[in-house]
Amino acid sequence: MEKSVTERYLEVLLETKRLTKFFGGLAAVSQLDMHVNRGEIVGLIGPNGAGKTTVFNLVTGFLRPTGGKVLFDGKDITGKKPHATAKIGIGRTFQLAYLLPDFTVLENVVASFYLYPKSGFWEAIFNTSAYRKKEEYIVNQAREILRFVGLEKVTDELAKNLPHGYQKVLGVARALAVKPRLLLLDEPIAGMSHDEIDFSLRAFEKMRSQGMTILLVEHNMGIMSICDRIMVLNFGHKIAEGTPGEVRQNEGVIQAYFGSEYAA
Amino acid sequence: MGMRRLTRLTGYAIVIILLFLLPLFVTKPYYLHIFIVTLLYIIVVSSLRTISLSGQVSVAHAAFMGIGGYFSGVISKELGLTPWLTIPLGGLAAMIVAILIGYPFTRVRAIYFSMVSLLGGMAIVNIIRVCQKWTGAAGLAGIPPLSPINIPGLINIVFLGQKVPYYYFTLLLTLVSLVVLHRIEHCRIGMTWKAIAQSHFVASSVGINEAGSRVLALAVGCFFAGIAGASYAHYNLVLTPNTFGFLPSIFLVMYMLVGGRDRFGGPIIGTAILVMVPELFRGLKAFAPLILGAIMVIVVFLMPQGIAGLFDQIRARHGEVRNRKVPGSAA
Amino acid sequence: MGPALLAQVAVNALMLSSMYILMALGFAILLSVMRVLNFAHAVIYMGGGYVCYQLAVVYGLNQWASLVVAAAVMGLFGLFLERFCLRPFFGDVNRTIVMTLALIVILESVVNILVGTQVRSLPAFASGVIRSGGVSLSVERLVTFIISAVLLLVLIFFIQKTKMGQQMLAVSQEPTGAVLQGINIYRVSAVATTIACALAAVAGSLMGAIVSLSPYMGDHMLVKAIEIVILAGIGSIGGVLGAGLILGTIDASLPILISGCATDALGLGIVILILLFRPQGLFGHEA
Numbered sequence: 001m002e003k004s005v006t007e008r009y010l011e012v013l014l015e016t017k018r019l020t021k022f023f024g025g026l027a028a029v030s031q032l033d034m035h036v037n038r039g040e041i042v043g044l045i046g047p048n049g050a051g052k053t054t055v056f057n058l059v060t061g062f063l064r065p066t067g068g069k070v071l072f073d074g075k076d077i078t079g080k081k082p083h084a085t086a087k088i089g090i091g092r093t094f095q096l097a098y099l100l101p102d103f104t105v106l107e108n109v110v111a112s113f114y115l116y117p118k119s120g121f122w123e124a125i126f127n128t129s130a131y132r133k134k135e136e137y138i139v140n141q142a143r144e145i146l147r148f149v150g151l152e153k154v155t156d157e158l159a160k161n162l163p164h165g166y167q168k169v170l171g172v173a174r175a176l177a178v179k180p181r182l183l184l185l186d187e188p189i190a191g192m193s194h195d196e197i198d199f200s201l202r203a204f205e206k207m208r209s210q211g212m213t214i215l216l217v218e219h220n221m222g223i224m225s226i227c228d229r230i231m232v233l234n235f236g237h238k239i240a241e242g243t244p245g246e247v248r249q250n251e252g253v254i255q256a257y258f259g260s261e262y263a264a
Numbered sequence: 265m266g267m268r269r270l271t272r273l274t275g276y277a278i279v280i281i282l283l284f285l286l287p288l289f290v291t292k293p294y295y296l297h298i299f300i301v302t303l304l305y306i307i308v309v310s311s312l313r314t315i316s317l318s319g320q321v322s323v324a325h326a327a328f329m330g331i332g333g334y335f336s337g338v339i340s341k342e343l344g345l346t347p348w349l350t351i352p353l354g355g356l357a358a359m360i361v362a363i364l365i366g367y368p369f370t371r372v373r374a375i376y377f378s379m380v381s382l383l384g385g386m387a388i389v390n391i392i393r394v395c396q397k398w399t400g401a402a403g404l405a406g407i408p409p410l411s412p413i414n415i416p417g418l419i420n421i422v423f424l425g426q427k428v429p430y431y432y433f434t435l436l437l438t439l440v441s442l443v444v445l446h447r448i449e450h451c452r453i454g455m456t457w458k459a460i461a462q463s464h465f466v467a468s469s470v471g472i473n474e475a476g477s478r479v480l481a482l483a484v485g486c487f488f489a490g491i492a493g494a495s496y497a498h499y500n501l502v503l504t505p506n507t508f509g510f511l512p513s514i515f516l517v518m519y520m521l522v523g524g525r526d527r528f529g530g531p532i533i534g535t536a537i538l539v540m541v542p543e544l545f546r547g548l549k550a551f552a553p554l555i556l557g558a559i560m561v562i563v564v565f566l567m568p569q570g571i572a573g574l575f576d577q578i579r580a581r582h583g584e585v586r587n588r589k590v591p592g593s594a595a
Numbered sequence: 596m597g598p599a600l601l602a603q604v605a606v607n608a609l610m611l612s613s614m615y616i617l618m619a620l621g622f623a624i625l626l627s628v629m630r631v632l633n634f635a636h637a638v639i640y641m642g643g644g645y646v647c648y649q650l651a652v653v654y655g656l657n658q659w660a661s662l663v664v665a666a667a668v669m670g671l672f673g674l675f676l677e678r679f680c681l682r683p684f685f686g687d688v689n690r691t692i693v694m695t696l697a698l699i700v701i702l703e704s705v706v707n708i709l710v711g712t713q714v715r716s717l718p719a720f721a722s723g724v725i726r727s728g729g730v731s732l733s734v735e736r737l738v739t740f741i742i743s744a745v746l747l748l749v750l751i752f753f754i755q756k757t758k759m760g761q762q763m764l765a766v767s768q769e770p771t772g773a774v775l776q777g778i779n780i781y782r783v784s785a786v787a788t789t790i791a792c793a794l795a796a797v798a799g800s801l802m803g804a805i806v807s808l809s810p811y812m813g814d815h816m817l818v819k820a821i822e823i824v825i826l827a828g829i830g831s832i833g834g835v836l837g838a839g840l841i842l843g844t845i846d847a848s849l850p851i852l853i854s855g856c857a858t859d860a861l862g863l864g865i866v867i868l869i870l871l872f873r874p875q876g877l878f879g880h881e882a
Contacts, residue, residue: 060469082468092469100462111459114452115471121480124451125444135452178470368871375688379825380870383863386818390860510818514634518696521689550708557701564693565683 012074013038013182013213014059014090019068021054021236028054030236032068036182041204041214043223043244046233052217053095055233056184060085060092072182087115091180093171095187095217101160105151108159108170109142112177142177148206149173150199165192169200183207185216189223201226224248283435287428296427300499302539303438307492309519309531314445315485316525317454318478319461321378324385325489325516330392330508331358332490333497337407338398340498346411351494358490359483361388366482370475373464382510389509403504407497430499437495441488446528448484457481522563524570533571602732604848610736610805612843613743616836617798618816619823620750621791623835626824627767628787631681631691635698636795636820637813638706639676643669643796644803644812645706648717658720662800666793673792677785699813706810717804739801746797747836750790754832763787767832819846826866842866 012035019032029051036042044052057063059070061082070078077085100108117138123131146152149169154162159170168188175183188204189197197220204214205226216223224230224244232240232247240250290296312325336354340347365384372380392399410423410433423429448454456477460467464474497503506512523534542556567574618640625633643665650661680698684690719735726732754760765773766783774780798816806812823842827834842862849858 062465062468081473083471083473086469086471094465094469098463098465100459100466102462103458107455111455112466112470114456119452121453124453125447127447127451131451174466174470371871376870379821380867383822383825383867383870387860387863387867390857390863394857394860511814514692514696518693521693525689550704553700553704557697557704560693560697560700564690564697568687568690 011037013072014215015071016055016059017069017071019055019058019070020066021051021058021063022066027236029058029065032233032236032238034231034238034241036213036215038213039208039211040228041208041216041226043227043230044215044217044233045219045221045223045230046239048219049235050233051236052233053186054236056092056186056217060090060184086178086180089179089181090184091175091178091182092184093168093175093186093188095190097164097167097171099159099167099170099174102158104156104158105146105162105170105173106139106142106155109145109173109177110138112174113138113142116179145173145176149176149203165196168192169196172200172203180212182213182215185214187218187220188216189218189220197222280439284432287431293427296431298540298543300427300431300434301496302536303434304492304496304499305516305519305539306532306535307438307441308489309516309523309535310442310445310528311485311488311492312516313520313525313528313531314449314454314488315481316520317449317461318457318481319374319377319464320381320478320481321517322385322482322485323378323382323513323517324388325485326508326512327385327388328358328362328486328489329493329496330389330503330505331361331486332493333503333508334392334399334404334493335490336494337404337497337503340408341404341406342398347408347494347498348411351491351498354494354497355487355491358493359487362482362486363479366479367475369482370478382513385513386510389505392508393505399503399505403502404497405502407501407503409501410498434495434499437491441491442532445484445488449528453480518560522560522570524567524572524574526569526576527572530570530572537571600851604851606732606736606740608840608844608847609740610843611847612840613740613747614798614802615816615819615823615843615846616747616839617743617794619820619827619835619839620747620832621794622817622820623824623827623832624763624767624787624791627832628763629677629681629685629784630688630770632688632695632821633681633791634692634695634817635676635680635702636791637817638699638702639669639673639792639813640795640799640802640816641706641808641810641813642672642702642799643792644717644799644808645710646796647800648715648803648808651717652715658718662720662797665800666796669796670789670793673788674785676792677788681788682781682784703810703813710810714807714809716807717800720801720804735805739805742797742801746794750794753790759783759786764832822863822866826869 015035016032019029021029044055046052054063058065061080061084064079069076072088072090100111103111117134119131119134146155149172151166151169151173154166162170172188189200208214227244230242230244230247231238240247287296308325308329312322315322332354335357336347336350339345340350369377369380412423413419413421421429456472460472460474460477468474519534519538520531522538524530538556538559541559542552545552545555563571567577569577622633622636625631646668647661647665650656650664651658680694681691684694720738725734754764762778762783765778766780819842823835823838827838845862846858849861
């Protein structure tokens with residue numbers, strides 16, 4: 001039975017309409033229509049240079065679209081600045097595991113609790129009891145998050161000293177501090193060992209079960225197992241969409257990844 | 265309270281007490297003058313460091329001293345207002361200018377910011393020079409000194425012509441300013457700045473408004489520079505634009521670097537040594553700047569983290585590595 | 596504005612621009628090849644002027660020969676500078692700043708001690724006036740411009756056509772890549788510094804004849820050089836020409852209409868505005 005417009009409206013958390021981004025003459029993302037429903041884990045895959053990270057940057061405001069729209073929870077957020085997108089509930093990680101390198105793991109997460117609860121300028125300076133309570137709450141919450149993502153053993157280690165896999169996980173911890181409704185993960189398991197991958201995937205599923213919506217970008221096909229839906233990008237176009245099973249058998253996808261001799 | 269912390273706080277307390285008792289054993293007005301000027305510059309360089317926490321190394325800071333000084337000097341002279349009122353106003357003036365020109369400057373980062381700020385500072389000083397009607401052809405003279413504090417029957421402190429009252433005023437001003445700057449740095453505001461300095465990507469992605477936060481840093485830093493400049497104006501009673509120009513701004517950065525950018529005490533030590541030591545050698549006349557140059561060369565070759573970083577350097581050499589680097593500062 | 600005034604302003608603009616460009620080019624070369632903000636450039640400029648003075652006026656050497664020798668001497672000094680004052684701090688911006696500032700402080704006071712702040716100037720390199728159609732132009736300023744233009748052309752030739760020049764270009768654009776290609780960046784930076792210092796020395800001598808010499812004459816030119824380099828954009832050596840021309844023209848023409856300080860402020864204002872909308876400068880490539 002076709003869903004009514006209202007029902008669909010309530011279901012879709014993130015939506016892009018004809019999203020386009022040109023860099024000079026090159027279309028990094030072209031006329032992209034896609035959506036992510038509440039509570040889904042959606043995977044965005046595609047060969048290198050397909051435009052996946054560009055989509056993230058467009059959605060979170062790090063890049064301005066050349067055309068098209070981005071809607072979050074029904075509201076047009078096209079072109080909003082990155083900090084504004086964080087405020088309305090979009091958290092993200094970065095492919096290159098950007099961190100605050102000179103801060104400890106704990107400080108990284110504590111610093112990320114900028115938005116909720118928000119402290120004012122004067123209450124911070126005068127160290128009011130309200131401010132101290134907020135900071136204490138933040139530290140406790142930060143430790144909670146670190147426990148959840150499995151980083152509690154390296155709490156006081158400097159972020160720049162962490163091995164790469166841990167850094168990626170720290171990125172997720174940071175993003176969680178924003179209390180996001182939608183989490184954009186850019187290559188969250190790239191460079192991880194098998195055990196780390198297992199752990200991460202289970203963490204993502206736990207997040208989903210707690211109501212989080214996740215859109216992730218990945219190279220590693222292993223991510224497919226936890227995704228409800230997959231979208232495949234190539235040269236900025238969406239060339240396939242469906243459940244992991246459907247996508248795995250899609251001719252266009254095989255061609256994109258492996259070349260035409262393997263198709264059909 | 266840890267042993268280390270206790271010793272450190274006791275040390276500070278002793279230094280502060282000695283500073284308060286200073287006029288008892290330093291009686292020559294000339295030496296008091298050096299201390300006064302040094303203290304004011306300590307405020308300025310410390311506030312410069314505060315701004316640099318957000319990744320913005322401003323090479324225009326002397327110009328903001330100038331804004332505070334000229335604004336306070338001119339309005340107190342022309343409008344007959346007491347300097348006790350116009351000094352804070354001078355700070356506000358510097359802060360407002362910082363906010364106005366700061367916003368566009370948030371478009372540029374790192375060394376580009378420093379370069380543009382250099383030009384901005386020079387433009388400010390040139391504008392001050394152009395407004396000769398108020399600022400005087402060869403400089404601003406006739407600035408009123410701090411008005412006397414007179415509570416009949418209790419105290420009567422006159423500032424005109426007296427170094428000692430100015431010394432205590434400056435000492436108190438410096439202590440208060442340093443406490444405030446220290447507090448700001450170690451609360452969430454400072455943390456936010458340090459986050460921006462390390463990665464503006466990460467900072468934006470957690471909801472930090474980079475531009476707004478950076479302007480705040482500029483506003484705070486320039487406010488204190490303005491206050492120091494205004495205090496200087498009402499102490500020196502005469503101002504010339506050259507004091508706040510291109511080379512002074514660069515030297516302020518240098519004081520901060522030589523003192524050590526990583527620790528709060530860096531600007532204090534750096535300014536104290538680089539301002540006071542050459543003065544000790546003033547008798548050498550033209551040779552005096554050589555002493556300054558020599559100190560700079562020694563520090564730059566032997567102390568990569570500045571003078572204040574010497575401690576950390578020695579400790580690191582002995583294997584005890586604890587990272588005290590200011591977050592986000594490039595090597 | 597009559598033709599006579601216009602012609603004079605034009606010649607002044609050319610002369611001033613070429614001086615600025617000579618100074619700024621050296622500075623830009625150091626900035627883009629070695630990523631160094633060499634404040635000491637101010638004293639190289641000044642040193643060149645004083646060495647030339649010493650040779651030409653005190654020792655009686657032919658003034659043109661003195662110019663060449665001064666350039667060579669400062670070039671050699673540049674080698675010393677690069678090896679002992681800049682190379683140890685490659686990559687450490689903070690320490691480089693302190694080092695180059697230390698150099699300014701030390702050298703300006705040394706010259707001050709040796710020579711005193713008494714103003715002297717070099718005799719004109721060429722004298723006379725060209726008159727044509729009611730317009731009189733100073734030969735000296737024209738000659739200055741021509742010398743600078745020739746040097747510029749030589750430099751451009753050097754960068755485009757010689758192996759070392761190309762290496763310099765490579766290092767300025769992509770230092771890591773250049774090293775991987777086997778380019779000896781130490782040799783490149785030594786050559787770059789020598790060239791930069793020689794250029795500044797020439798500028799200092801020429802200006803020392805047109806205006807005057809003082810231990811602090813370099814400060815003002817350094818400021819101009821920084822403005823030009825920022826306007827041209829980091830990484831763009833060619834842009835220095837355009838930016839230098841613009842600034843030189845502004846500085847030569849505006850003081851007729853408004854005071855010197857207002858000119859400076861205006862020039863700065865323009866540069867700042869341009870930068871805010873185009874942080875990479877007019878011709879730069881990295882943002």
